[in-house]
Amino acid sequence: MKYPGRMLGEVLAHLGAKPNTIKYPYEPAVVQAGLRGKIKFFAEKCIGCKICEKDCPSDAITVNKLGDKRFECIFDLDKCIYCAQCVDSCPKKALTVTNEFELAQLDRHKLRFIFHAPDAPPAPAAQPEPPAAKTA
Numbered sequence: 001m002k003y004p005g006r007m008l009g010e011v012l013a014h015l016g017a018k019p020n021t022i023k024y025p026y027e028p029a030v031v032q033a034g035l036r037g038k039i040k041f042f043a044e045k046c047i048g049c050k051i052c053e054k055d056c057p058s059d060a061i062t063v064n065k066l067g068d069k070r071f072e073c074i075f076d077l078d079k080c081i082y083c084a085q086c087v088d089s090c091p092k093k094a095l096t097v098t099n100e101f102e103l104a105q106l107d108r109h110k111l112r113f114i115f116h117a118p119d120a121p122p123a124p125a126a127q128p129e130p131p132a133a134k135t136a
Contacts, residue, residue, distance in 0.1 A: 031099045036082045038100040041073040041115035045094035052086035052095060061086055066116070077103060077111040 022029070031037075046063070048071045053061045060079035064072050087095045105111050 029101075031101065035099050035101060036084045036097050038077065038098045038103060039075055039080070039084075039086065040096050040098050041075070042094045042096070043071060043073065043115055045092045046071045046073065047092055047094075049091065051089050051091065055085050055089040057081065057083065057085065073115045075113045075115070077113065078108050 048063060048065055048069075050063050052073075053063050058079045058081050060076045060081075062074040062076075064074070066072055084097050087097055103111065
């Protein structure tokens with residue numbers, strides 16, 4: 001140590017200062033507005049144009065057709081770079097960004113999310129016709 005007095009002055013200056021760290025694991029983290037976290041998919045809004053799939057720079061999205069106007073979306077969050085380009089390019093706003101950022105996993109398969117379209121409502125049963133009135 002060339003100048004121990006200089007270091008002692010620095011230590012004493014920081015003794016009364018407010019800490020620069022947060023107590024994250026013990027207290028919930030406060031996220032800023034506009035944080036780009038996990039992507040959420042609304043299958044009922046999707047029209048199957050696949051623009052989100054084409055615009056994704058990391059190929060993390062796959063849109064599959066399940067039936068007439070029914071689609072599912074598969075997200076590989078281990079590939080996602082959270083740029084939200086898919087959200088910006090969706091013409092029907094079927095994708096949104098959430099504030100969920102705690103996504104670390106040891107198993108890669110847990111980072112694959114499949115959003116299914118809701119099942120089509122069953123067709124209403126045909127009502128039997130009332131019997132015709134008898135005329136005498």
